Amino acid sequence: MSDTELPPIYIELTPIQKRMITAISEIWQDSPFGVVYQHSLFCQVALPRSKPQGRIFERVYQGGIVRIEAGALYDGRKFIDQPVPSGPKPRLALIHINSEAVRTQSRFIDIGNSCAEFLRRLGLNDQDGRTYALFKREMRALASAHLTMGFTVNNEAVTIDTKPIEEFRAWIRTDENQPTLWPGSLNLSQKYFDSLLDHAVPFDARAVRALAHSALALDAYAFLARRLHSLKKPVKVTWRQFHEQFGQEYQNHKDFKKEFVPAVRAALTVYPSAKVEQIIGGLLLHPSFPPVHRSSVAVSVGLADHVRRSLPTPTTVKHLKPETVEQFRNLYPRLDVYACKGVPW
Numbered sequence: 001m002s003d004t005e006l007p008p009i010y011i012e013l014t015p016i017q018k019r020m021i022t023a024i025s026e027i028w029q030d031s032p033f034g035v036v037y038q039h040s041l042f043c044q045v046a047l048p049r050s051k052p053q054g055r056i057f058e059r060v061y062q063g064g065i066v067r068i069e070a071g072a073l074y075d076g077r078k079f080i081d082q083p084v085p086s087g088p089k090p091r092l093a094l095i096h097i098n099s100e101a102v103r104t105q106s107r108f109i110d111i112g113n114s115c116a117e118f119l120r121r122l123g124l125n126d127q128d129g130r131t132y133a134l135f136k137r138e139m140r141a142l143a144s145a146h147l148t149m150g151f152t153v154n155n156e157a158v159t160i161d162t163k164p165i166e167e168f169r170a171w172i173r174t175d176e177n178q179p180t181l182w183p184g185s186l187n188l189s190q191k192y193f194d195s196l197l198d199h200a201v202p203f204d205a206r207a208v209r210a211l212a213h214s215a216l217a218l219d220a221y222a223f224l225a226r227r228l229h230s231l232k233k234p235v236k237v238t239w240r241q242f243h244e245q246f247g248q249e250y251q252n253h254k255d256f257k258k259e260f261v262p263a264v265r266a267a268l269t270v271y272p273s274a275k276v277e278q279i280i281g282g283l284l285l286h287p288s289f290p291p292v293h294r295s296s297v298a299v300s301v302g303l304a305d306h307v308r309r310s311l312p313t314p315t316t317v318k319h320l321k322p323e324t325v326e327q328f329r330n331l332y333p334r335l336d337v338y339a340c341k342g343v344p345w
Helices: 015-029 088-104 115-121 129-144 190-198 205-210 215-230 239-246 253-269 294-300 304-310 322-331
Strands: 035-039 056-061 064-069 072-074 079-081 108-110 146-153 156-162 165-175 178-188 200-204 235-238 276-279 282-285
Touching (some): 088 108, 088 190, 088 200, 156 190, 205 215, 215 253
Antiparallel strands (some): 146 156
């Protein structure tokens, strides 16, 4: 190395940064063959991000409301009160449970005999003792919680009062005479299962794994995945509106904005077809393609061979008119006009 050359600079990336970079690279290059699901209501009104005071949590926004009551589990000796599920872990667990229910079309969910196995399924570090303990606690809280959902469909107010997880079968392990529980299987209630099949929203599994560290980023991604593709024209959403919808734990919308803006940016990096502008006072949402194409959904539920057989023989691409290309690029500057030509959205 000469005197004029600068030594190379090495930057040590955190596990979260590495996970984000890997997900961004994969999402931009490949279609999602791993699809997971969330109930549409949880894309609009979210679980608490931090541990709430008391044993009842409510989140209200426009036509939707969620009321979550903490429950109790039997440990083989007595009932043990559980907290209200909060943070990113129960979100991930709920997405996994919903995804298995949609994939298998069954209320019976095989969770697995160990916490480590379940963490690996979700793409989390199963060797981290703190993550291991926290995830077990939040999974038990989710399994025991009682849920009341309210939302509007076709100008009708619908109330679903249910315990999403109707039956919880757990392995009892004794550590220093203190029983601990980890689920081997569970059954969803019929009410929740039916509602889920009617209102399941597909996510790119790689995006969910990338955002697994942040409840707020997961909420932002879920909101955008649910909202953008249903828009007919651009819509402005103010910071105050976002605060009311997702930030009820924050005292004011300015404090909420400081954390919500980075969360939205993280969500957008793993949702490349989203068209969102930050403007004065809030965000401008534009009609956008969903993060998961409907053919990817078919592949995700075990129809890959059928989908491949049904694909037509590739044909020669006909060039579009220059004015058509220009109009498309103005609307969707990050998409390939010819790759999108003829896609049956």
